[in-house]
Amino acid sequence: MRRILTTVSLLMAATAMTSMATTAGAADLPAAAPYTKAPVVEAWNPWMIRLRVLGVIPENGGSVHQVPGSSLKTSDQVVPELDISYFFTPNLAAELILGVTKHHVTGDGAIAGLDVGKAWLLPPTLTFQYHFTQFGAFKPYIGAGVNYTWFFSQSASGVGVTSSRLKDTAAPVLQFGFDYMIDKHWGWNVDVKKMWMRPDWEGTLASGAAITGQVKLDPWLVGTGITYKF
Numbered sequence: 001m002r003r004i005l006t007t008v009s010l011l012m013a014a015t016a017m018t019s020m021a022t023t024a025g026a027a028d029l030p031a032a033a034p035y036t037k038a039p040v041v042e043a044w045n046p047w048m049i050r051l052r053v054l055g056v057i058p059e060n061g062g063s064v065h066q067v068p069g070s071s072l073k074t075s076d077q078v079v080p081e082l083d084i085s086y087f088f089t090p091n092l093a094a095e096l097i098l099g100v101t102k103h104h105v106t107g108d109g110a111i112a113g114l115d116v117g118k119a120w121l122l123p124p125t126l127t128f129q130y131h132f133t134q135f136g137a138f139k140p141y142i143g144a145g146v147n148y149t150w151f152f153s154q155s156a157s158g159v160g161v162t163s164s165r166l167k168d169t170a171a172p173v174l175q176f177g178f179d180y181m182i183d184k185h186w187g188w189n190v191d192v193k194k195m196w197m198r199p200d201w202e203g204t205l206a207s208g209a210a211i212t213g214q215v216k217l218d219p220w221l222v223g224t225g226i227t228y229k230f
Contacts, residue, residue, distance in 0.1 A: 045230040046087040050189050052225030054081040056101050060108065061216030062198070069110035072201075072215050077101045081223055090133050095143065095175075097125040097193075105164075105201075105215060115157035116203065117164030123149040125193070127175050137182075143175035147195050156203060163204040166215060171197035179227045187227035195219050 055078050062072035081099040088094070101121050107114030127145030148170045156164035177191035197217040204210055 047230040048085040048087065048093075048227065049230075050083045050085070050191075050225055050227050052081045052083070052189065052191065052223035054079050054099060054221055054223040056103075056219050056221055058103065058217040058219040061218070062201070062214050064107075064111060064211050064213040066209075066211050067110050070107065070213070071109035071111075072116065072213065073106050073108045074215060074217055075104040077103060081225075085129075087131075091131050093129045093131060093141075095127050095129055095145075097123075097127070099123070105166075114160050116161050116201075117154065117156040119151045119154040119164075119166050121149050121151055123147055123195075125173055125195075127173055127193075129175070137187075138178060138180055139187075140178040141176070143173075145173045145175070147171045147173050147197065149197060149199070151199065160206055161203050162206055165202055167200045167202075169197060169199040171195045181227070181229070185229050187229065189223075189225055189227045191221075191223045193221040195221065 055076065057076050058074040060071070060073040064070040064072070079099055079101045081097060083095050083097045085093050085095040101123070102118065103121065104118050105116040107116060125145060125147040127143040129141045129143035131139055131141040133139060148168070150168050151166040154165055156162055173193055173195050175191065175193045177189065179187045179189050181187035195218065197219060198214055199217065200212070201215050202210070202212045
């Protein structure tokens with residue numbers, strides 16, 4: 001009986017010592033850091049569209065080859081414009097500008113008062129841009145590209161000029177502007193482009209004489225409107 005009691009006492013002492021050692025070891029371990037859920041990373045979308053009001057301001061220049069001292073004038077115009085941009089990176093983008101405009105060409109200089117005619121223009125323009133991203137909500141950019149203009153629905157005045165036709169032409173383009181982002185999707189845009197566009201022109205006078213020339217459009221395109229970033 002004494003042997004049994006002695007064995008039980010030894011087992012109880014060993015159990016107590018093991019429990020104390022386990023407790024002491026657990027106290028030495030560092031406390032587990034609280035679990036923090038990783039933030040959700042929103043997918044980056046490369047597309048942007050803008051809807052602008054655009055002022056088309058051509059230079060008054062050009063000439064009729066057969067009339068020394070002649071010049072030509074082209075009317076200004078205000079039109080809506082849509083552009084679509086694709087960002088290859090946050091800094092590099094391509095922009096396609098779409099719109100149509102109508103202009104009235106008249107004579108100046110030696111042919112002042114001559115009503116040459118009217119024409120609609122479809123001038124799609126593609127530019128490649130660099131966007132500066134270090135200024136927060138203010139995001140300026142510069143760009144360069146090419147324009148190709150189709151002239152359609154052309155008409156002569158019928159007074160002095162019985163036929164009038166501008167020929168389709170390409171033109172280089174420089175661009176600068178900025179977006180000011182109100183939030184991650186919406187912003188306000190200001191954009192200025194300069195084109196060097198000088199289409200050839202041919203027509204027929206009321207007398208039946210054929211005339212040719214070149215219209216120096218070289219327009220400034222000044223626009224402002226709404227930006228939406230997908």
